[in-house]
Every structure is written in structure tokens, then in C-alpha cells.
Amino acid sequence: MFITSLDSQPQKVLIIDDAIQNILFLQSSLSDLASIHFATNGPEGLALCEELKPDLILLDISMPGMDGWEVCTILKDNPLTSDIPVIFITGNEQPEAEQLALEKGAIDFINKPFDPKICRLRVMNQLKLRNQSRVLQQAKQEMTQLVESVPVLITYWDENWNNIFSNDLTGKWFDGFNETSHNKHVTQSLPREVYHRLLSHSEIKHKNSIEFTVSVQSNKQDQHFRVFQSATFNEGVLVGSLVTFVDITDAKKAKQALHSEKERLRVTLQSIGDAVIATDTQGYITFINPIAERMTGWRFKDTPPEKIEDVMLLRDADTKKPLLNPLYLALSEQRTVAMALNSELLSHSHQVYAVEDSAAPIRDEKGEIIGAIMVFHDVSEAMALAMKMSHLANYDQLTDLPNRILLQDRLTVAIQTAARQNHKVATLLLDIDNFKYLNDSIGHLLGDQLICKMARRIQQLLPAAFTLARLGGDEFVILMNEIQSVEAALSLASDLVTAMHQPFMLDDKPYNVSASVGVSVYPDDAKDAEELIRHADVAMYSAKQEGRNRFCFFSGDLEESLLQRHALELKLRHAIENDELIVVYQPKFNLKTKNIVGAEALVRMVDENNQLISPVEFIPIAEDSGLIVPLGNQVLLKACTQAAKWLKEGMPISVSVNVAAAQFADPDLEAIIIEVLNQTQLPPHYLELEITETALMGDINETQTKLSVLKGLGINISIDDFGTGYSSLSYLKKFNVDIMKIDMSFVIDMLNNTHDYEIVKTIILLGQSLSLTLIAEGVETEEQAQALMELGCGIGQGYLYSKPLRKKEFMTFLESATKNPNET
Structure with a gap:
């Protein structure tokens, strides 16, 4: 809808005359020019005028009741009808009548009796003028709407920088700049940062236009504008300036955000602890961060682009055979992939790193693969730490013997093997007699030394296939796997008790200790590892009850005694808790x-x-x-x-x-x-x-x-x-x-x-x-x-x-x- 044509729209003419013959004549003469409507008196004509909104009114002056002068006055005083052109019809040829008609707001005067041609020409000219006026008005409205809706502030200023035009009537561009800014000076209409730039451009006199960027600080946020300043000349003399503003705040912020994001990404990649290498779709390196340079021993800036397999030398840690770089797998399968387990990196400086990594394809905004990225890190220390943690989790810190966790695992395996091969497994639980009192009397430092010396003495009695573990305190367990009979367990238990009789030298002083040993055998005494240990403990407790410094094999009676003891302990605990x-x-x-x-x-x-x-x-x-x-x-x-x-x-x-x-x-x-x-x-x-x-x-x-x-x-x-x-x-x-x-x-x-x-x-x-x-x-x-x-x-x-x-x-x-x- 831009400058809509109104030629095809029918025009309407209203005739107000008390003489029917005049109406009929005019209707006959003008019917091909417009749609003819009529009224025979003033009040009827006024009512019909508000309803029809005609394009032209032919108004008789001499009418009974309300004459034409009064009707015209009312029409011009009404905002709804004041712009409708009026042509007076009269038989009065006095000059003062025509003058009065023009004073009342009429645009023309037709004398009676009517000359058909003159009358027709007058009406036709007025209808054309009316149609052109409507077209111009509609065009003005549409142009105003268009100018106001464009995302650009359009202003025009005279040679003295007084505002002539602006398409911002609501002040949405600049505070205080609205419909009241008309004829105001630029210093009263625009922010200081803007008018300083506009007034400082003396070179505009020698150019038709100039373009610049300006930033405006406000309470809400900083705004940024691209300003186009064009000069208007008349015979070489500056008569005005057209200044348009384009808000580039969002674009500038987006650009700044993109720059910040790129910088943050650059700093991140440069400073993270992982090594990063990016390549194109052919595997040629396009980026490498300092960690990757250090680990590979290759400098990105020193040499032309090389393929990743020539820079990142991967091999199997065991066989030392070269490995395919997973980046190529990520490119071919278009997915994220990880490096093969047990991989190591051989740098150009001949250092070896145990590494873990992942590779992923890089896609553009259309989803097309444009390269790949490899992220990897040195896990040598982590692997060493993991091994240390595993050792700490499975070995006693004082004696470096297997602890309860590792013993349980070995017991389970030993029992499974014995079940398949029809062998026996024996556990010997050894406990130092009266160790608590001895430990309290000699001190915990010497007590720990005694535990370590005892562990070494026991270890000397065992073949390599057997396991010696420390459960904690002064308790040791010997796992005898793949034995044929209980006699082997009996012999070892006897040797253990006898070996304890030799004094231990602590702080250059001899200390005599004794030990009690409990023996439990699979499958004779127990069906699983937990029961085997528990029954050995029952037997050891029985050895202590019988006087200590001896060994004892498990039996059903011992277990029954232990269960009774456990029940009594529960009863005692309950009695204490419940007073x-x-x-x-x-x-x-x-x-x-x-x-x-x-x-x-x-x-x-x-x-x-x-x-x-x-x-x-x-x-x-x-x-x-x-x-x-x-x-x-x-x-x-x-x-x-x-x-x-x-x-x-x-x-x-x-x-x-x-x-x-x-x-x-x-x-x-x-x-x-x-x-x-x-x-x-x-x-x-x-x-x-x-x-x-x-x-x-x-x-x-x-x-x-x-x-x-x-x-x-x-x-x-x-x-x-x-x-x-x-x-x-x-x-x-x-x-x-x-x-x-x-x-x-x-x-x-x-x-x-x-x-x-x-x-x-x-x-x-x-x-x-x-x-x-x-x-x-x-x-x-x-x-x-x-x-x-x-x-x-x-x-x-x-x-x-x-x-x-x-x-x-x-x-x-x-x-x-x-x-x-x-x-x-």
C-alpha cells in the first residue's frame, strides 16, 4: 500500500437545493462524472453530508428556513466536513454575493440559469482537484508511515542547524528528541557527543556527504550509531543538512562478544593443562597450543604446516608399534573417538609420555566438517599415582604386607582353584599373646618395630607361593593354597609357634613374646573365604583360652562356643544400653x-x-x-x-x-x-x-x-x-x-x-x-x-x-x- 491510486474509486456529489428542476438538471448533466445525491433543504443536506462525506457540494443560496450561507457556515465549522469543497448555486449576479460566497469558504460560484457546459467544466475541475488532493494526502500519510517505520532516524536541519524534520515523534532514539524538537537547535535536540561531531565537520562544505560512528552514554547502556551527514546546497550555498542515524549497538556488542569469545577461547587453549591440536580435513595442523608443542617437541611457527601423524608420534606402550592417530577416525566416521588404551607419545626430543586423548570433528554453521580437533594430556603421573593408590589400598602401610582387601581377593581365587583341582586351602591366623600390655609398656614405636620384625620372621618360614597378610594390630594371616592335606598346615603352625620363642631385639634389648595360632581348612571347615577367616579366628581364640603359646585347629564345638559368646556379647550390649x-x-x-x-x-x-x-x-x-x-x-x-x-x-x-x-x-x-x-x-x-x-x-x-x-x-x-x-x-x-x-x-x-x-x-x-x-x-x-x-x-x-x-x-x-x- 504505497501511494494507492484513487482514480478507480467513485466520487460523490451532493446537491442541496429546494428547486426540484435544478436538481434534475444537475443530475442529468453530471451523472457520468460522479454519483449524484441531493437534499431539498439545509438540515437534510447537513445530515446527508455527514453520512455520505461527498467529494463536492453544490449548494443553493436562497432556500426557505436555512439558506445556503448558514449551511456553508455550519459545514466549515464542522471538522468532519470542513475540507469538503462547496460551489454556490444562485441566480443573484451581484458582485458582493460572489465575494460573500468566497468569504464563507466556497471555492466557486455557478449562476442560474445553468450553462450546461460551464457547469459541467466547473464541477469536473473541482472533482479532479479533489481527487488529486486525496491522492497527495494518502501519499503523504503512507510516506510518513514508511519513514516512521524504517529502523533509521531521519532528520533534516536548516543552514543554522535548526530542526526542520524528524521521523522520530516519540523520543525512542534520543531522550528529549520528539515532536517538540521541531525548529529547535541541534544542541537542544541531540546528545552532546552527536552534535559536537556534526558541528565539527567543516569539510562537509566541500563534500556532498560524510559518514562517521559515534557512541552515546546513557543511564541504561552505551549506544553506538553509524551517522550519515549530507549537505544540501542552493547555487553553491549551504541551505541545510540531512542527517540519518543507524543504531549499530547490537551489531557492535555482537562483534565485541565475538572478539571476547575468540580471545577467551585463545587464552583458554593457550593456558589449559591439556594439549590441543586442530587440523583441516586432510590432517594438516592449523593450530597447536603450547602444551601440545612442549609434549610433541614441534613448533608451529617455525615450520610450514605438517600432518598430525608426523608431529604426534603415537605408539603402543607395550609393543612400541605405531598407532593410527584417532583424529583420522574422527574425520572418517564423523564422531568423537578416544585413543587406544595403553598409548604413549614419543616427542621429537625423545621424551616419552603416557597419554590419553579424544578427537572430534569440527563443523561449520551448515554442519559441514571443516577439520578436526585433538585433545590429549600426560597421564604418566596419574598412572604412577593410581599404582601407588592401588598399592596403598591393598597393602599394609606398616609392614607392606597384603592387607585384608587383597587377602580376601587371593582367598577367593585360591578357593575357586582348589574347588576345580580338588585341593585344599588353609588359613593360619596368628596373634601375639598379651601384645596390648606389651605395647603399652614398651611404647607404640617399639611395638611397631616388633610387628615388622615378626612379619619378616614369619615370611622367612613361608614358600613364595603362600601369602602372608596383616589384618591389623598384631594379627597376621597365612594363606596356604594348593595343599594336599592338613599335615602341611599342622607343620607350619608348629613352626610358627616355635619361631616366636627366639627373643626379638628392640632398642638393643631382648623381648620374649609368644603367639597363638588358629587353623581353618577349606573345604573341611569352611565353604568360602569369609567363613575360612572367621573359623581361623575361632580356633585362635580357643588357643588363647587353652593357655596361649600354642596352635589350635577349628572344630564345630569351637564355632558353637563362639556363637554363644557372640550372643552373650549382644545381651551384654543390650543390658548396658538399656540400664x-x-x-x-x-x-x-x-x-x-x-x-x-x-x-x-x-x-x-x-x-x-x-x-x-x-x-x-x-x-x-x-x-x-x-x-x-x-x-x-x-x-x-x-x-x-x-x-x-x-x-x-x-x-x-x-x-x-x-x-x-x-x-x-x-x-x-x-x-x-x-x-x-x-x-x-x-x-x-x-x-x-x-x-x-x-x-x-x-x-x-x-x-x-x-x-x-x-x-x-x-x-x-x-x-x-x-x-x-x-x-x-x-x-x-x-x-x-x-x-x-x-x-x-x-x-x-x-x-x-x-x-x-x-x-x-x-x-x-x-x-x-x-x-x-x-x-x-x-x-x-x-x-x-x-x-x-x-x-x-x-x-x-x-x-x-x-x-x-x-x-x-x-x-x-x-x-x-x-x-x-x-x-x-
């Missing part, structure tokens, strides 16, 4: 007065039938499983709670609590005792801790410090089971203790066995010399009590007086003993 342990109390008596002077708290478990389980059964399990510390803490709390209750009820009875070696070594022991005493409100002197000799014979200085701290709390310290441990007098005299207990194993036979009697006598004399209170355990007869009193022991406990009692039974017994002390 279900039972504490019983065995009274201590003054052997002379028969008065109760204290009570020993002893722990018990309850079975499904509410029967008490002896501590002989579960205390060793607690010590082996690490439950002894929470067990001891729970007994301590229960005993102190009960002693505080007795004190509150008027029966001040001190209570003694056994402290295991692990519990004594616990660094939190002091804090736990303080918390229990505060919680139960028991005065400290009513609490006695019974500690075995074994628990005390660790680090002597540390033991002295701990005993002093505990004594500082106000509690009493007792050495329990004296005579059954190390009994080192040089250590004993250094310990700040209050009480010494004589073990029942000496008391029971002291009247029947001279040696036991002398031991009891010696212990009593020793205690007296150290000013210690002496308590004899296991007193069962009056004769024993009398003999102990004669030797100087004043306190005893045992079945002669009472078995261990539950707290209610103890209360009843205590009340009875208080009323009838001589009948106890």
Missing part, C-alpha cells in the same frame, strides 16, 4: 567385732529366666569388645546411688567398686567420678575404687599422677587381687593407695597348703609395713577367719558371712546385723 545391669553387694566384716564395715559392689546380668549370670562369663567379653568402660561407669553410678541412699537412711556404709584396666586408663575417669559424686550427693570418703595390679603396672609415672588425682578427690584406693600379678615391691611403695586385698585363691587353701599360708602371711606383713588396711577375700570358715586375725588381717569378706546380695536383701541383712551383731 539393665544388676549390682549386688557383698558385705565386708571386721573379723574381730563381726561388724559390717563396708560392701563390695559386684555386677551381674539377668538371663531370660531372671537368673543371675556370673561375671566370670561376661566380664572377659566386655574387656575384649570394649564394653568394659561403659559397664564400669554404670556400676559406679548404681553403687554410689545405693550408698547415698543407705547414708540417708542412717546406715553409713562405704561401697567399693572394681575398676578395670581399660577404665583406669580412660582419661575421663576423674571427670566421670566427680559427676557421679555430684549427681548422687555421696561424700567421697564413702567410695572405694578397687584396682588390679595389672592395671597399675603400665606407665609408672602416669599411674602415680592418676592415683594422686583420684586420692585428691577424697576417695579410697584399693589394690585388688594382690599376689596374682606382677607384685613389684619397687612399684608398690610408690603408689598412693589405702587398702590391699588378699586374693581368695590364697585364702581358700591357706590352712591346707603351706605355700599359700606363707604367701598370705607375707602379703599381710607387706601391707602392715606400708600402713595399708588389709582385706581378705573368700573367707568361708571360722578357722580361716581366726588364722587371718592371728596374722594381722582385720577385715574379711566371703561366704562365711554372706554371699553377694541384691540391694533389698542387703538392706534386710544390714538391719539384722545391726540389731544382732554377734549372730552374723
Whole structure:
């Protein structure tokens, strides 16, 4: 729709005349020129005019009611009809009438009676003028619409740079530049950056046009424009300037983004740790980054383009045979491909790199392949690290022996092979006897040296086909694969036990150790690797139970015993977690007065039938499983709670609590005792801790410090089971203790066995010399009590007086003993 032709559109003529004969005449004369419409009075003509919007109005002046002058005035005052041309029709030939008609806005004057030719010519000329006016108006509108819609700002300025024209009427190009900018100076219409450039171009006087780029800063963002400035001359004199603006902001940003992306890509490729080589479709190198140059030993700038296979020399790491570069595979198959495994790169400087890589085709915007790119990196260190990590994952760090993971794998393979070949597989689990106590006494550094020396000694006894592994701590496993009979396992187990008898030199001092060995055989004792190890552990535990320093083969009875032990451990753990342990109390008596002077708290478990389980059964399990510390803490709390209750009820009875070696070594022991005493409100002197000799014979200085701290709390310290441990007098005299207990194993036979009697006598004399209170355990007869009193022991406990009692039974017994002390 550009300058639409209006010639084919029918034109309309409206006749307003009260004389019908005039209307008929005009209609007959003009019907071939336009569509003729008429009205016989002024109001009807005005209404019809708004409806038809005619191209020409023939208006009679003299009409009744509303004459032509009034109708014309109304038409010209109405914006909808003011531009419609009006020709007056009148029989008045006075000159002033024609003048008045023109003053009212009419364009012509036709006199009556009508001359058909004159009338026709006048109307035809006015219709042509009307049609041309409409065409020009339509063209102007369309041109304005076109100019306003183009993505270019078009402006025209006079010789003094006042704005004459602009196609931006809304201010979308520049702030403040809109329809109000007409006739304004350029400095008031355009940004400073723009008008400075426009006014500075003096050379425009000598050229028809000039082109430049300008950037405009705004609050939103920087804008960039391509400006075309053309001068208009009249007879050599500058009369104006046409200035057009093209917004190139997006293009400039895209160009900058492309440049930034290319630069970022260049820097990335130059600085990444991977080597990069790009080629064309024939394999000729078009780009190579510094890492690739270093690894290949080839410089891109120093030589003309070469093919990638001449620069990147790939070969198999094992056979050293050349390999096809995967870049050619990527080009031929049009996909990403990886290098063959175990590839290595031989550089031009004769260095060898273990490499991994991938190659991919490069495509243009149409998807056509224009080359390929190879990315590769040195994995030599990674492979070495992987091997190291694999070794760390499968070998013990201290001894460099296979660990549990690698042993499990070898056991599985050995069992599978034995199953196919009808052979046997044996596992020997070796554990150093009493290693924990030895390790604590000599220190962990020497303990680690002992483990390493023992590993070497065991290794010397084994053929190369056997595997020696360390499970951790002081446990070793020997895997004997492809043996024909169990006699080979028996012989090796015997040799292992014997080999341990030779002392180990640690820090220039000899140390004697022994070991216990458990043996399990596939398929006799187990069906898989896990069961084989577990049964060897059962057998080793049995060897320790039988006295250590020996070996033992697995049997079904051992497994049953182990399962029972495991069930008891679960029961013990449950009892501790749910506060279900039972504490019983065995009274201590003054052997002379028969008065109760204290009570020993002893722990018990309850079975499904509410029967008490002896501590002989579960205390060793607690010590082996690490439950002894929470067990001891729970007994301590229960005993102190009960002693505080007795004190509150008027029966001040001190209570003694056994402290295991692990519990004594616990660094939190002091804090736990303080918390229990505060919680139960028991005065400290009513609490006695019974500690075995074994628990005390660790680090002597540390033991002295701990005993002093505990004594500082106000509690009493007792050495329990004296005579059954190390009994080192040089250590004993250094310990700040209050009480010494004589073990029942000496008391029971002291009247029947001279040696036991002398031991009891010696212990009593020793205690007296150290000013210690002496308590004899296991007193069962009056004769024993009398003999102990004669030797100087004043306190005893045992079945002669009472078995261990539950707290209610103890209360009843205590009340009875208080009323009838001589009948106890």
C-alpha cells in the first residue's frame, strides 16, 4: 500500500437545493462524472453530508428556513466536513454575493440559469482537484508511515542547524528528541557527543556527504550509531543538512562478544593443562597450543604446516608399534573417538609420555566438517599415582604386607582353584599373646618395630607361593593354597609357634613374646573365604583360652562356643544400653567385732529366666569388645546411688567398686567420678575404687599422677587381687593407695597348703609395713577367719558371712546385723 491510486474509486456529489428542476438538471448533466445525491433543504443536506462525506457540494443560496450561507457556515465549522469543497448555486449576479460566497469558504460560484457546459467544466475541475488532493494526502500519510517505520532516524536541519524534520515523534532514539524538537537547535535536540561531531565537520562544505560512528552514554547502556551527514546546497550555498542515524549497538556488542569469545577461547587453549591440536580435513595442523608443542617437541611457527601423524608420534606402550592417530577416525566416521588404551607419545626430543586423548570433528554453521580437533594430556603421573593408590589400598602401610582387601581377593581365587583341582586351602591366623600390655609398656614405636620384625620372621618360614597378610594390630594371616592335606598346615603352625620363642631385639634389648595360632581348612571347615577367616579366628581364640603359646585347629564345638559368646556379647550390649545391669553387694566384716564395715559392689546380668549370670562369663567379653568402660561407669553410678541412699537412711556404709584396666586408663575417669559424686550427693570418703595390679603396672609415672588425682578427690584406693600379678615391691611403695586385698585363691587353701599360708602371711606383713588396711577375700570358715586375725588381717569378706546380695536383701541383712551383731 504505497501511494494507492484513487482514480478507480467513485466520487460523490451532493446537491442541496429546494428547486426540484435544478436538481434534475444537475443530475442529468453530471451523472457520468460522479454519483449524484441531493437534499431539498439545509438540515437534510447537513445530515446527508455527514453520512455520505461527498467529494463536492453544490449548494443553493436562497432556500426557505436555512439558506445556503448558514449551511456553508455550519459545514466549515464542522471538522468532519470542513475540507469538503462547496460551489454556490444562485441566480443573484451581484458582485458582493460572489465575494460573500468566497468569504464563507466556497471555492466557486455557478449562476442560474445553468450553462450546461460551464457547469459541467466547473464541477469536473473541482472533482479532479479533489481527487488529486486525496491522492497527495494518502501519499503523504503512507510516506510518513514508511519513514516512521524504517529502523533509521531521519532528520533534516536548516543552514543554522535548526530542526526542520524528524521521523522520530516519540523520543525512542534520543531522550528529549520528539515532536517538540521541531525548529529547535541541534544542541537542544541531540546528545552532546552527536552534535559536537556534526558541528565539527567543516569539510562537509566541500563534500556532498560524510559518514562517521559515534557512541552515546546513557543511564541504561552505551549506544553506538553509524551517522550519515549530507549537505544540501542552493547555487553553491549551504541551505541545510540531512542527517540519518543507524543504531549499530547490537551489531557492535555482537562483534565485541565475538572478539571476547575468540580471545577467551585463545587464552583458554593457550593456558589449559591439556594439549590441543586442530587440523583441516586432510590432517594438516592449523593450530597447536603450547602444551601440545612442549609434549610433541614441534613448533608451529617455525615450520610450514605438517600432518598430525608426523608431529604426534603415537605408539603402543607395550609393543612400541605405531598407532593410527584417532583424529583420522574422527574425520572418517564423523564422531568423537578416544585413543587406544595403553598409548604413549614419543616427542621429537625423545621424551616419552603416557597419554590419553579424544578427537572430534569440527563443523561449520551448515554442519559441514571443516577439520578436526585433538585433545590429549600426560597421564604418566596419574598412572604412577593410581599404582601407588592401588598399592596403598591393598597393602599394609606398616609392614607392606597384603592387607585384608587383597587377602580376601587371593582367598577367593585360591578357593575357586582348589574347588576345580580338588585341593585344599588353609588359613593360619596368628596373634601375639598379651601384645596390648606389651605395647603399652614398651611404647607404640617399639611395638611397631616388633610387628615388622615378626612379619619378616614369619615370611622367612613361608614358600613364595603362600601369602602372608596383616589384618591389623598384631594379627597376621597365612594363606596356604594348593595343599594336599592338613599335615602341611599342622607343620607350619608348629613352626610358627616355635619361631616366636627366639627373643626379638628392640632398642638393643631382648623381648620374649609368644603367639597363638588358629587353623581353618577349606573345604573341611569352611565353604568360602569369609567363613575360612572367621573359623581361623575361632580356633585362635580357643588357643588363647587353652593357655596361649600354642596352635589350635577349628572344630564345630569351637564355632558353637563362639556363637554363644557372640550372643552373650549382644545381651551384654543390650543390658548396658538399656540400664539393665544388676549390682549386688557383698558385705565386708571386721573379723574381730563381726561388724559390717563396708560392701563390695559386684555386677551381674539377668538371663531370660531372671537368673543371675556370673561375671566370670561376661566380664572377659566386655574387656575384649570394649564394653568394659561403659559397664564400669554404670556400676559406679548404681553403687554410689545405693550408698547415698543407705547414708540417708542412717546406715553409713562405704561401697567399693572394681575398676578395670581399660577404665583406669580412660582419661575421663576423674571427670566421670566427680559427676557421679555430684549427681548422687555421696561424700567421697564413702567410695572405694578397687584396682588390679595389672592395671597399675603400665606407665609408672602416669599411674602415680592418676592415683594422686583420684586420692585428691577424697576417695579410697584399693589394690585388688594382690599376689596374682606382677607384685613389684619397687612399684608398690610408690603408689598412693589405702587398702590391699588378699586374693581368695590364697585364702581358700591357706590352712591346707603351706605355700599359700606363707604367701598370705607375707602379703599381710607387706601391707602392715606400708600402713595399708588389709582385706581378705573368700573367707568361708571360722578357722580361716581366726588364722587371718592371728596374722594381722582385720577385715574379711566371703561366704562365711554372706554371699553377694541384691540391694533389698542387703538392706534386710544390714538391719539384722545391726540389731544382732554377734549372730552374723
